[in-house]
Amino acid sequence: MAIIEIDKHSGYCFGVVKAITKAEEHLGNKEELYCLGDIVHNNMEVERLEKKGMQTVDYNEFANLENKKVLIRAHGEPPSTYKMAEQQGLELVDATCPVVINLQRRVRKAYQEHKNDGTQIIIFGKPGHAEVNGLVGQTQNTAIVVEHLPDLVKVDFEKPILMFSQTTKSLEEYRQVVEVITTRINSAVSFEHYDTICRHMSNRVPQIRNFAAANELVLFVSDAKSSNGKSLYKACKEVNENTFFISGPDDISELDVAGFDRIGISGATSTPRWLMEEVRHEIEKKLQASVESAQEL
Numbered sequence: 001m002a003i004i005e006i007d008k009h010s011g012y013c014f015g016v017v018k019a020i021t022k023a024e025e026h027l028g029n030k031e032e033l034y035c036l037g038d039i040v041h042n043n044m045e046v047e048r049l050e051k052k053g054m055q056t057v058d059y060n061e062f063a064n065l066e067n068k069k070v071l072i073r074a075h076g077e078p079p080s081t082y083k084m085a086e087q088q089g090l091e092l093v094d095a096t097c098p099v100v101i102n103l104q105r106r107v108r109k110a111y112q113e114h115k116n117d118g119t120q121i122i123i124f125g126k127p128g129h130a131e132v133n134g135l136v137g138q139t140q141n142t143a144i145v146v147e148h149l150p151d152l153v154k155v156d157f158e159k160p161i162l163m164f165s166q167t168t169k170s171l172e173e174y175r176q177v178v179e180v181i182t183t184r185i186n187s188a189v190s191f192e193h194y195d196t197i198c199r200h201m202s203n204r205v206p207q208i209r210n211f212a213a214a215n216e217l218v219l220f221v222s223d224a225k226s227s228n229g230k231s232l233y234k235a236c237k238e239v240n241e242n243t244f245f246i247s248g249p250d251d252i253s254e255l256d257v258a259g260f261d262r263i264g265i266s267g268a269t270s271t272p273r274w275l276m277e278e279v280r281h282e283i284e285k286k287l288q289a290s291v292e293s294a295q296e297l
């Protein structure tokens with residue numbers, strides 16, 4: 001039978017572990033708990049916690065809550081959310097990742113120091129992403145969000161620039177943006193850039209490439225809406241053509257897993273370990289069934 005290995009580097013980062021642990025502490029005490037946005041970009045994990053009593057609310061629903069307990073997930077929130085919570089008598093369980101808190105502080109400090117000198121603060125990140133909203137909120141919503149090179153059209157290259165990155169962006173794209181700004185900016189003005197990409201994320205790419213190379217078949221487990229999942233899957237597929245994106249054990253029935261000596265299971269930073277274990281169990285069942293049917297012939 002094939003060796004089936006779960007990638008030891010895959011699964012939750014410590015920021016997500018902390019948020020889920022906090023949620024479970026409150027749910028374990030049978031307390032009513034709301035979560036502003038999905039606690040993690042994985043529907044199955046959200047459903048598991050909702051079965052324990054957690055209720056996920058969007059921003060409209062949040063605006064109508066009063067005197068409730070609300071969890072702030074690892075991505076963090078802008079100051080306006082904390083202000084609303086205060087006005088509505090909400091008790092916040094703040095699970096913002098410490099790395100994100102630190103980044104918010106740096107962006108706020110930069111804004112305070114430069115708000116009157118014409119410096120443009122750029123956040124290299126995905127517009128509308130919760131973490132990016134939290135960072136832009138530190139600048140009274142004046143920061144310019146750049147996701148891809150064409151977005152640099154929003155930037156004035158005659159004025160100083162200070163750039164930070166969303167923690168989950170790709171290091172490679174960050175370097176490209178830095179390079180283009182360096183070439184285009186007026187040499188008489190300053191350009192400071194801070195690579196604030198979380199190393200838990202950037203290290204995952206070389207790690208997953210090694211993992212993909214070491215296995216004949218790779219099953220990448222992730223929710224389709226996880227952007228981190230999409231980029232890690234891409235990195236895996238570039239190294240090993242035999243890589244398949246699945247959302248859980250139910251997808252195994254569609255795949256041919258027989259005939260491989262080494263099968264690897266990996267996932268996004270939002271993929272729970274229990275889900276990858278279930279995938280492993282499903283593969284074992286399928287391989288066993290194919291051995292048994294071969295013996296019957």
Ligand code: SF4
Binds near residue numbers: 074098099100201
């Ligand atoms: S990826 Fe990094 S910054 Fe983001 S939640 Fe995880 S540990 Fe925190």
